[in-house]
Amino acid sequence: xxxxxxxxxxxxxxxxxxxxxxxxxxxxxxxxxxxxxxxxxxxxxxxxxxxxxxxxxxxxxxxxxxxxxxxxxxxxxxxxxxxxxxxxxxxxxxxxxxxxxxxxxxxxxxxxxxxxxxxxxxxxxxxxxxxxxxxxxxxxxxxxxxxxxxxxxxxxxxxxxxxxxxxxxxxxxxxxxxxxxxxxxxxxxxxxxxxxxxxxxxxxxxxxxxxxxxxxxxxxxxxxxxxxxxxxxxxxxxxxxxxxxxxxxxxxxxxxxxxxxxxxxxxxxxxxxxxxxxxxxxxxxxxxxxxxxxxxxxxxxxxxxxxxxxxxxxxxxxxxxxxxxxxxxxxxxxxxxxxxxxxxxxxxxxxxxxxxxxxxxxxxxxxxxxxxxxxxxxxxxxxxxxxxxxxxxxxxxxxxxxxxxxxxxxxxxxxxxxxxxxxxxxxxxxxxxxxxxxxxxxx
Numbered sequence: 446x447x448x449x450x451x452x453x454x455x456x457x458x459x460x461x462x463x464x465x466x467x468x469x470x471x472x473x474x475x476x477x478x479x480x481x482x483x484x485x486x487x488x489x490x491x492x493x494x495x496x497x498x499x500x501x502x503x504x505x506x507x508x509x510x511x512x513x514x515x516x517x518x519x520x521x522x523x524x525x526x527x528x529x530x531x532x533x534x535x536x537x538x539x540x541x542x543x544x545x546x547x548x549x550x551x552x553x554x555x556x557x558x559x560x561x562x563x564x565x566x567x568x569x570x571x572x573x574x575x576x577x578x579x580x581x582x583x584x585x586x587x588x589x590x591x592x593x594x595x596x597x598x599x600x601x602x603x604x605x606x607x608x609x610x611x612x613x614x615x616x617x618x619x620x621x622x623x624x625x626x627x628x629x630x631x632x633x634x635x636x637x638x639x640x641x642x643x644x645x646x647x648x649x650x651x652x653x654x655x656x657x658x659x660x661x662x663x664x665x666x667x668x669x670x671x672x673x674x675x676x677x678x679x680x681x682x683x684x685x686x687x688x689x690x691x692x693x694x695x696x697x698x699x700x701x702x703x704x705x706x707x708x709x710x711x712x713x714x715x716x717x718x719x720x721x722x723x724x725x726x727x728x729x730x731x732x733x734x735x736x737x738x739x740x741x742x743x744x745x746x747x748x749x750x751x752x753x754x755x756x757x758x759x760x761x762x763x764x765x766x767x768x769x770x771x772x773x774x775x776x777x778x779x780x781x782x783x784x785x786x787x788x789x790x791x792x793x794x795x796x797x798x799x800x801x802x803x804x805x806x807x808x809x810x811x812x813x814x815x816x817x818x819x820x821x822x823x824x825x826x827x828x829x830x831x832x833x834x835x836x837x838x839x840x841x842x843x844x845x846x847x848x849x850x851x852x853x854x855x856x857x858x859x860x861x862x863x864x865x866x867x868x869x870x871x872x873x874x875x876x877x878x879x880x881x882x883x884x885x886x887x888x
Contacts, residue, residue, distance in 0.1 A: 449471070450508070451470075457491050480627065485667075495570070502708070505538075508520075513543065518559060519558075531564055546648050581671070582617050591722045595672070597883075604624040616741055652694075670717070670720070675694075676723045676731055677872065679697035679698050721874070728771070728823060732779050733778075777794065777836075782837070794837060820866075828847075
């Protein structure tokens with residue numbers, strides 16, 4: 446086993462807008478690049494202590510993609526100019542952010558990782574950031590609901606994406622707001638080794654990665670808030686492994702949101718905020734908000750099978766993956782059959798081949814899929830809710846699973862679970878002045 450993963454000092458060139466991050470796994474060397482657009486970039490901002498620390502933190506977080514090739518116990522961060530609280534933050538990113546990776550590769554790492562290197566204390570100068578939001582968009586329903594809510598509240602915002610292609614690009618274009626697009630280039634040797642014998646591969650905390658890249662953009666272009674669209678169900682894990690819950694969506698969870706929010710505030714003197722606008726809502730509730738308008742019906746997609754890093758071609762929805770199954774299900778109580786079939790190009794609930802997958806989604810078998818899907822009981826409640834609807838009651842999935850759900854959960858529990866899913870939570874980190882502006886437009 447490789448003994449040490451080393452993160453070298455990153456470099457940012459304000460003349461070109463390019464950031465370079467270098468990593469080492471013994472005799473293996475990797476380099477990753479970020480290209481920030483020149484338009485609107487404040488070259489002076491890159492010389493501030495806040496940017497220096499954020500660049501170092503970004504180097505460490507992006508490093509998970511290279512670390513996982515061998516997953517050693519020792520991580521050398523001695524070359525990074527990190528603040529005192531950074532080690533705890535990075536330990537959370539590597540332990541919990543890589544929780545699914547460790548679980549699926551049967552690697553015991555919890556409580557055993559060692560970050561080598563001394564942290565340093567920087568002179569803290571609070572950057573002067575304009576009062577406007579940088580909104581991360583991913584091409585799916587959630588970020589588009591955030592855009593809609595912020596529009597209704599009259600907020601000043603710009604969209605942000607890393608390598609926008611396919612639904613990300615078309616949804617952003619349909620939204621009609623400015624988009625800051627950062628080009629991220631992974632080291633091709635890392636990608637090759639990830640499929641080679643003797644190396645590990647698996648899920649990385651992409652939301653943590655994109656959030657750190659967004660933090661650099663916030664300083665360079667002048668934004669005082671990074672806005673995510675993570676719902677409350679992202680906090681529910683998948684399995685217990687190595688004495689801890691492994692969660693596919695950990696970097697979308699409320700726990701991580703609190704950690705990164707604190708980290709970003711500490712290195713910017715409180716100038717940069719971070720929060721998820723949709724944290725009070727369940728997936729089912731977000732589906733209700735999305736269904737209020739048909740504006741994005743033909744451009745959005747949450748399907749991971751038909752939308753990969755390499756781009757997008759073909760239909761927006763495959764109809765066969767857990768994301769397609771779940772999103773179709775939560776939209777069914779909110780949309781008529783014609784509209785939903787037009788969006789997906791098929792009736793996902795009327796395909797008998799999907800019955801086993803829906804058993805997993807609703808908790809009747811297996812475990813929660815390793816995907817960004819909602820809570821088990823929420824899915825069960827949504828299926829139960831449409832079991833009497835004329836558009837859906839005769840579909841093969843609903844007819845087959847209705848009696849099983851009734852026997853397993855009981856009608857009362859399913860009815861109350863659906864009511865709970867449609868009730869907004871008070872657990873969120875949205876600033877009060879933002880929440881007060883947005884909340885009235887969610888009803």
